[in-house]
Amino acid sequence: DTAVSQTPKYLVTQMGNDKSIKCEQNLGHDTMYWYKQDSKKFLKIMFSYNNKELIINETVPNRFSPKSPDKAHLNLHINSLELGDSAVYFCASSPRGGGSVYGYTFGSGTRLTVV
Amino acid sequence: SQQGEEDPQALSIQEGENATMNCSYKTSINNLQWYRQNSGRGLVHLILIRSNEREKHSGRLRVTLDTSKKSSSLLITASRAADTASYFCATDNNNDMRFGAGTRLTVKP
Numbered sequence: 001d002t003a004v005s006q007t008p009k010y011l012v013t014q015m016g017n018d019k020s021i022k023c024e025q026n027l028g029h030d031t032m033y034w035y036k037q038d039s040k041k042f043l044k045i046m047f048s049y050n051n052k053e054l055i056i057n058e059t060v061p062n063r064f065s066p067k068s069p070d071k072a073h074l075n076l077h078i079n080s081l082e083l084g085d086s087a088v089y090f091c092a093s094s095p096r097g098g099g100s101v102y103g104y105t106f107g108s109g110t111r112l113t114v115v
Numbered sequence: 116s117q118q119g120e121e122d123p124q125a126l127s128i129q130e131g132e133n134a135t136m137n138c139s140y141k142t143s144i145n146n147l148q149w150y151r152q153n154s155g156r157g158l159v160h161l162i163l164i165r166s167n168e169r170e171k172h173s174g175r176l177r178v179t180l181d182t183s184k185k186s187s188s189l190l191i192t193a194s195r196a197a198d199t200a201s202y203f204c205a206t207d208n209n210n211d212m213r214f215g216a217g218t219r220l221t222v223k224p
Contacts, residue, residue: 106158
């Protein structure tokens, strides 16, 4: 029943490793997003995809690569992890146009800790 | 980049009091949304107000929007301890949503 599900919920890994976070939505939304929330709780948009097409690509290191195999999935792959990548990563989805009264729907987050 | 500034950064009130949080933003918007985040949890959508609306209500929530001043406010009336959370405003412009820094609200029983 979960509308936006992301896995894993927690991820602890060593510097230099490569890891992926998966996200799936069952709402039929056209647009999906990745946001990063840092230790000060600032939420920053990283990427958005509309029906598998990259729409927003903020100034994010190219070690981060999103992949959308279909409009219900948006995965985030991170190469050569660094300490500064430690954060909570949120996946979200919205209908086309974004302005539904229900807003955006967020996953529960993936807490990434790089040691 | 961050879109909005929220004020105050932190707010502490007694149960039953009203809480007002303000948000200012810089660019044009299609709509503005407010979200709540409980500690260690995801974001929950509270209310959306479109750029051509000035005020909206939902239960104990009241949101205002002044596009000429590029500002919005969220009022929570008759607050409860369960309202303790961080509240974020977010501006949406054609599926590009940017968040403010958030207000940490503590409601004391």
